[in-house]
Amino acid sequence: MGMKPSPFGTQIPYEEKELKVVGSNPEARPDAVDKVTGKARYAADINLPGQLTGKVLRSPHAHARIKSIDASEAEKLKGVKAVICRDDLPDMPVMHAAAGEIMVNFRDVTRTIMAREKALFDGHPVAAVAATSESIAKAALKLIKVEYEVLPHVIDVVDAMKPDAPLLHEDQITKGVEPTPEKPSNIAAQMVSKLGDIEEGFEQADLVVEREFNTKAAHQGYIEPHASLAIYTEGGNAEVWTSTQGHFLIRAQIAEILEMDISRVKVTPAELGGGFGGKNMIYLEPLAIVLSKKSGRPVKMVMTRDEVFRASGPTSGTNIIIKIGITKGGKITAAQAILNYQSGCFPGSSLPLCTPTAFTRYDIANVLVIGNDVTCNRPKVTAYRSPGAPMIAFGVETVMDEIAEELNIDRLEIRLMNAAKEGTQTHFGPKLGPIGFIETLEAAKAHNHMKEKLGPNQGRGIATGFWNTLGMETSATLNVNQDGTASLIYGTVDVAGGMRTAYSQIVAEELGIPFKKVRAIQSDTSSLGFNFTTAGSRGTAAGGMAAVKASRDAITRMCEVAARIWEVELDQVVWEDGHARPASSNVGEFEPLSLAEIAMKAGFYGGTIAGHAEINVTGGGPGFGTHLVDVEVDRETGAVKLLRYTIIQDAGKAVFPEYVKAQFHGAAVQGIGLALNEEYIYDENGVMANPGFLDYRMPVASDIPVIDTQIVEVPNPNHPYGIRGVGEVPIIPPLAAISNAIYDAVGIRMRDHPMSPPKVLAALDEAAPATAAE
Amino acid sequence: MTEMKYEVPTSLDDAVALLADGKGNAKVLAGGTDVLVQMHMDLIEPDLIVDIKNISELRQITKEKDGYRFGAAVSGVELMDHEDFCQTWPGIMDGVSLIGSLQVKGRASVGGNVCNASPAADSVPAMIAAGATATIVGPKGKRDIPVEEIATGPGQTSLEDGEIVVSFFLPNSAPGTGGAYQRFTPRTEMDIAVVGVGISLTLGDDGVCSSAKVALGAVAATALIAEAAAAALVGTKVDKAALDNLAAAASAACKPIDDKRGTKEYRIKVAGVLARRVALIALERALGGKE
Amino acid sequence: MKKHHVSTTINGDEVDFLCETSETLLDVLRDHLHLTGAKEGCGTGDCGACSVTLDGVLVCSCLVLGVEAEGKEIETIEGMADGDELHPLQRKFVEHIALQCGICTPGLLISARSLLEKNPNPTEEEVRFGLAGNLCRCTGYQNIIEAVMDAAQEMRGA
Structure with missing residues (x-):
């Protein structure tokens, strides 16, 4: 989303057929045994002989001019082999590129990984060292003298937009506003998405509700801290093993930042310990390479959890104003959203990605969405699972409930009455193709969850979500081995094991061989052409299409071999059920040749068999979901306990159904954490107050209720297996669903995130001071 | 770089001697779940660790x-x-x-x-x-x-x-004594008390509370003894009126701060709520003859 | 820097290593002994990814000094399977898709084994509270709880 689909993209129409492997759960996932035995190798598990430990010195100030850096004492410490700072990295001009779902500017990227003129957030790197042990590296950091001139800072998005706010970038003039403002501000850009005539739409309405919402920044919370191991050789080549969702993007960013040829950088993605959007950016990689170059030894760098929170990740904190107009009959006539998003220390929030999601679940003729991208003294935001969308849905779905109540219409019915369907014009451009949104609402209506009785202080919430599926550059090679097995080399990083399983299922289905005869292997950057990163729910959809294309390419090659053996024309051979067969009885009496037989003979009959795909996938299918949640509110403490949770989502086609459900669980629980307790807290100096798992409160097992899931399948017409992305939609509804459930339970509307006990109790007291004293 | 030493004394005398020599920059190591965190966060840099687990x-x-x-x-x-x-x-x-x-x-x-x-x-x-x-x-x-x-x-x-x-x-507590502790945390586990309340109360044969002690955690610089809160229970059957008085007194005793874990206002309010809940558990245990 | 010589037993093998005072058992396992199954998610005992047992007691290896391992018996994820034969918990984790990225999995398995040793027939709630010291960000815990309950049942011979 947000990125323009290529006009030269690849789409393969949906083929309805009987499936043997796709759509059923394989006995064992290829990555699972290594993961349960501790053998899977993550970036921090990899070592090279002679490696040094690299550590980063970070700014303790939210905003400060760096007057000088003196590393001479650190360099003298025994065991220190290299110290680097801003002078060791080339400066970059303004140059934009896509980093995952978010656009970056290399001028800013180099300043993010190492501060130049100013430190712009607590945790901003200012220097790095490589030493023979961690304790020496840490001691060396303390010997680096940095002279700061502390500047006034600004943390909150609303404060940052005020005319007298401290400026992060003194020359930043808001883009996208006519006429161009004369004065600089922290508003880096304004983005507008519109449809119809918003004024007219509100005039047609009998009821207009406008509400303001605030959400705090939140972190992806992957359990694996960023880790990179790099070696720079005298020949001028760099090799990196790293924790990333997109090794080709990391390679491109490294090459750009270090002014190297792309061909001289090789990146191997290690098994990934969680990313959720936060591992599409370089942080440690270039520093490790420069330290390696300077020291002549491999350098390994691993962030501490404190560094992960302070200097990587978070999604934007926001200020959102939602206004919806509706007729007495329940038809929405106009919808408007003002989205003020923190981008962190440099421009580039998730607004281009989430703006299209604002109202796309509903068929609304008049829409206006205005987004402001606002810089403030925080780490540069990165993508987080449907970046920016849960916060908009928090607003929109809460207002939908309020309208339904006002008009005395059932909450599911009002959504059904306005639901988007095939042919609905979106406010971001295209008309929707076949989608399964109404099916998810109908399934929710029929679900036994809706029949469960609620007790005192208990309530039920409903909310919906939408996210598109990204396509982009995708490459794969399918090698048919001499023994009749197949190896798929894929280039889109498998973030958690489901993708390589789904790819193997697809290849097995295409070739007509058993699942266990296929192995999907993660490529490094040298074994395939460029692949876009794993983002935008594209992994299984786009990588799966490349697997189809590579399989069919290999099948053509196998049919060629059969044609040569039989001495017939290629078009006289067909591939069926794992065998080359004569296309008709007219071709001749030939025994079908199995894949294994062909593979064995291929060397003589033309050479090794491989299939390739180097495509730009387009036509990703939009995904929709509906969630139900029951909560119980403790009126005396404001604690919200979840009792039951149900997720219903259109997956297009679930290749590996149990894994799809597992994705639903995980995303929804991230959304639940976001809703209840997760937030970045800053002190008065702009220093993060809770950079650890103790006080950044992600859900633990005992916080979570039993979760039901239901997969709806409305095939994506532009994918041979009908696949839609599934990973991001289910994090969108929980915020709103829980807010709506709290209202249902105790009659308060929560519009400030997180819905933590102190906030809920304060809202209860405000609503009814008398009952709270009970 | 200074070297961090590690000693494992097996007698109290040895431990005391080591710590006395350490002149304040020695750190006692028992379970280590705070000391190691403080070392990890660079909050402390002891010259000497004295592991007391072998005494x-x-x-x-x-x-x-x-x-x-x-x-x-x-x-x-x-x-x-x-x-x-x-x-x-x-x-x-x-x-x-x-x-x-x-x-x-x-x-x-x-x-x-x-x-x-x-x-x-x-x-x-x-x-x-x-x-x-x-x-x-x-x-x-x-x-x-x-x-x-x-x-x-x-x-x-x-x-x-x-x-x-x-x-x-x-x-040893007197017969008819019951004790309980509860805390409030945003998460169900793995959290730090926003407020904690410990109560011990003793019932006489007539079911009247003869003595009580109430201690509050996380609402002041140290755990507090809330004497007025305890007094609210003594002489009562720990009925609704007594619990109301207990809650009010517990809230009144709080001298909390605003921090990342809770606001002053919230802590004061929840201290009363928890005091009531904890007193009921202590009461039940007292009636059961425990503690 | 002067190092301590520590003799210990890890997964039944006698192991000697050298470490600085400030190095944790997790540092020693991962960086010196290359037993990288235990993971460092936080270094402060808040995520459980580094869980091991020390003389049979479940601990976060990031909260134990390496030097404290002298004379102790340590069990890590590398010793959980019996050769090719997975522990029932490992098998059930695979079957129930109780793992995605897998970074928390070794710690969770060690914790779950400890839990079932103490309580072979836990309720779902007991499993949820018993595993609260292990953060997982991928799975939402649902399948983990199912896997542990199923493994418990199998291990009871039911």
């Missing part, structure tokens, strides 16, 4: 004539596995069982929890309410003090250089 006095749980004594380095899990102790002191165990995850309790000791001097320490309010004393040994000899006199402020204790807490003593 037998610090590792024993003993039933004595007048009460129960347990070593300061006994881990949470060791206490949880001691059936008789758990049955005798359910209120203490309410607190101990909340000190972190099972992993953390596998190491963390009550001695460490007390000496870390966090106002939110989960074992402290119930210990205070139960009238626990600590036996301290140092260069000047041995002394016994009430548990509430150890912490003097966040991270600060009354222990002098070279002094260590050896054990805690819980005096």
Whole structure:
């Protein structure tokens, strides 16, 4: 989303057929045994002989001019082999590129990984060292003298937009506003998405509700801290093993930042310990390479959890104003959203990605969405699972409930009455193709969850979500081995094991061989052409299409071999059920040749068999979901306990159904954490107050209720297996669903995130001071 | 770079001598669940670590004539596995069982929890309410003090250089005594108390509360003894009116701060709510004849 | 820097290593002994990814000094399977898709084994509270709880 689909993209129409492997759960996932035995190798598990430990010195100030850096004492410490700072990295001009779902500017990227003129957030790197042990590296950091001139800072998005706010970038003039403002501000850009005539739409309405919402920044919370191991050789080549969702993007960013040829950088993605959007950016990689170059030894760098929170990740904190107009009959006539998003220390929030999601679940003729991208003294935001969308849905779905109540219409019915369907014009451009949104609402209506009785202080919430599926550059090679097995080399990083399983299922289905005869292997950057990163729910959809294309390419090659053996024309051979067969009885009496037989003979009959795909996938299918949640509110403490949770989502086609459900669980629980307790807290100096798992409160097992899931399948017409992305939609509804459930339970509307006990109790007291004293 | 030394004394005398030599930059290591975190966060850089886990006095749980004594380095899990102790002191165990995850309790000791001097320490309010004393040994000899006199402020204790807490003593409680501790946290587990309340109360034969002690955690620089809150229970049958008075007095006793874990206002309010809930549990246990 | 010589037993093997005082058992396992199954998610005992047992007691290896391992018996994820034969918990984790990225999995398995040793027939709620010291960000815990309950049942011979 947000990125323009290529006009030269690849789409393969949906083929309805009987499936043997796709759509059923394989006995064992290829990555699972290594993961349960501790053998899977993550970036921090990899070592090279002679490696040094690299550590980063970070700014303790939210905003400060760096007057000088003196590393001479650190360099003298025994065991220190290299110290680097801003002078060791080339400066970059303004140059934009896509980093995952978010656009970056290399001028800013180099300043993010190492501060130049100013430190712009607590945790901003200012220097790095490589030493023979961690304790020496840490001691060396303390010997680096940095002279700061502390500047006034600004943390909150609303404060940052005020005319007298401290400026992060003194020359930043808001883009996208006519006429161009004369004065600089922290508003880096304004983005507008519109449809119809918003004024007219509100005039047609009998009821207009406008509400303001605030959400705090939140972190992806992957359990694996960023880790990179790099070696720079005298020949001028760099090799990196790293924790990333997109090794080709990391390679491109490294090459750009270090002014190297792309061909001289090789990146191997290690098994990934969680990313959720936060591992599409370089942080440690270039520093490790420069330290390696300077020291002549491999350098390994691993962030501490404190560094992960302070200097990587978070999604934007926001200020959102939602206004919806509706007729007495329940038809929405106009919808408007003002989205003020923190981008962190440099421009580039998730607004281009989430703006299209604002109202796309509903068929609304008049829409206006205005987004402001606002810089403030925080780490540069990165993508987080449907970046920016849960916060908009928090607003929109809460207002939908309020309208339904006002008009005395059932909450599911009002959504059904306005639901988007095939042919609905979106406010971001295209008309929707076949989608399964109404099916998810109908399934929710029929679900036994809706029949469960609620007790005192208990309530039920409903909310919906939408996210598109990204396509982009995708490459794969399918090698048919001499023994009749197949190896798929894929280039889109498998973030958690489901993708390589789904790819193997697809290849097995295409070739007509058993699942266990296929192995999907993660490529490094040298074994395939460029692949876009794993983002935008594209992994299984786009990588799966490349697997189809590579399989069919290999099948053509196998049919060629059969044609040569039989001495017939290629078009006289067909591939069926794992065998080359004569296309008709007219071709001749030939025994079908199995894949294994062909593979064995291929060397003589033309050479090794491989299939390739180097495509730009387009036509990703939009995904929709509906969630139900029951909560119980403790009126005396404001604690919200979840009792039951149900997720219903259109997956297009679930290749590996149990894994799809597992994705639903995980995303929804991230959304639940976001809703209840997760937030970045800053002190008065702009220093993060809770950079650890103790006080950044992600859900633990005992916080979570039993979760039901239901997969709806409305095939994506532009994918041979009908696949839609599934990973991001289910994090969108929980915020709103829980807010709506709290209202249902105790009659308060929560519009400030997180819905933590102190906030809920304060809202209860405000609503009814008398009952709270009970 | 200075070298961090590590010593494992096997006697109290050796431990005291090492700590006295350490001149304030020696750190006692029991379970290590606070010390290692502080080292990881670069909050402390001791020159010497004195591991006290090999000193037998610090590792024993003993039933004595007048009460129960347990070593300061006994881990949470060791206490949880001691059936008789758990049955005798359910209120203490309410607190101990909340000190972190099972992993953390596998190491963390009550001695460490007390000496870390966090106002939110989960074992402290119930210990205070139960009238626990600590036996301290140092260069000047041995002394016994009430548990509430150890912490003097966040991270600060009354222990002098070279002094260590050896054990805690819980005096036998009168018949009809019940104790309980609860805390409020945003998450169900793995959290730090926003407010903690420990109550011990004794009922006479007539069911009237004859004595009570209320201790509040995380609402001031150290755990607080709320005398007015206790007084609200004494002479009552712990009925609704008494509980209302208890809640009001507990809230009134709070001197909290605003921080990342809670606001002043919230802490004051929840202290009252929890006091009421904890008193009811203590009452139930008193009626059951426990503690 | 002067190092300590520590003799210990890891997964039944006698192991000697050298470490600085400030190095944790997790540092020693991962960086010196290359037993990288235990993971460092936080270094402060808040995520459980580094869980191991020390003389049979479940601990976060990031909260134990390496030097404290002298004379102790340590069990890590590398010793959980019996050769090719997975422990029932490992098998059930695979079957129930109780793992995605897998970074928390070794710690969770060690914790779950400890939990079932103490309580072979836990309720779902006991499993949820018993595993609260292990953060997982991928699975939402649902399948983990199912896997542990199923493994418990199998291990009881039911």
